[in-house]
Amino acid sequence: MVVFVVGAEQAGKTLLCLKLSTSDRDEYPSPKTTKTQSTVGVNHFNVDFNVLRARHQSRKNQSQTEPRVVVKELGGQLCQNWLAYFGPDIRDLIFVIDVSDLSVIARIGVHLLECLNHFGALKESTRVLIVYSKIDLVTKDLNVHLRRVRNILRLTYLFAWYQTIDFQEVTYSAYEDQGLPYIKNWLRLLD
Ligand SMILES: Nc1nc2c(ncn2[C@@H]2O[C@H](COP(=O)(O)OP(=O)(O)O)[C@@H](O)[C@H]2O)c(=O)[nH]1
Ligand SMILES: [Mg+2]
Numbered sequence: 001m002v003v004f005v006v007g008a009e010q011a012g013k014t015l016l017c018l019k020l021s022t023s024d025r026d027e028y029p030s031p032k033t034t035k036t037q038s039t040v041g042v043n044h045f046n047v048d049f050n051v052l053r054a055r056h057q058s059r060k061n062q063s064q065t066e067p068r069v070v071v072k073e074l075g076g077q078l079c080q081n082w083l084a085y086f087g088p089d090i091r092d093l094i095f096v097i098d099v100s101d102l103s104v105i106a107r108i109g110v111h112l113l114e115c116l117n118h119f120g121a122l123k124e125s126t127r128v129l130i131v132y133s134k135i136d137l138v139t140k141d142l143n144v145h146l147r148r149v150r151n152i153l154r155l156t157y158l159f160a161w162y163q164t165i166d167f168q169e170v171t172y173s174a175y176e177d178q179g180l181p182y183i184k185n186w187l188r189l190l191d
Pocket of ligand 1: 008010015031032036039076133134135136137
């Protein structure tokens with residue numbers, strides 16, 4: 001199974017993907033310890049939920065297999081071309097938005113719309129997870145700030161318009177790994 005991760009440059013995609021593909025919580029990369037390189041082209045990450053499960057469950061239960069997921073990060077520089085990378089079987093998308101930078105949000109909105117048009121036009125139902133990243137950098141009231149972000153992107157309207165898309169939203173910070181369990185769980189539910 002393949003899921004794409006897109007978003008503007010510097011939104012936090014690579015670090016998130018590194019966390020998703022690391023099975024041991026103690027080894028999760030952090031902005032303090034891991035220096036990411038700007039992604040040129042496409043990055044591939046393997047997420048194997050069996051490894052994690054094997055650590056925590058008895059042998060008896062290990063026969064149950066969990067999905068292996070390939071997460072593909074499309075570099076922000078490719079945003080004009082993201083749609084060309086989504087194959088006909090792609091049904092799931094993670095869209096990462098750095099909510100600490102409102103100037104970028106307005107620009108990335110156009111590309112979000114392109115992605116939603118693509119997924120919304122598919123016959124089967126699709127899933128889009130909006131990740132509001134870098135919430136640790138938001139100094140104002142987070143709820144008020146997120147309302148502003150959602151307004152800029154017209155998300156309430158878009159969620160209602162694209163009825164075949166199952167939208168989920170999560171706030172995330174690479175510090176403290178807030179939101180990470182939710183994102184992992186969302187990935188697990190790929191079919
Ligand atoms: N404060 C903060 N910085 C982050 C967070 N996630 C990533 N970063 C930093 O943002 C920069 C860009 O991250 P990266 O994952 O390479 O973004 P990408 O270009 O979208 O792949 C790096 O310096 C990261 O350490 C976060 O949640 N909070
Ligand atoms: Mg990157």
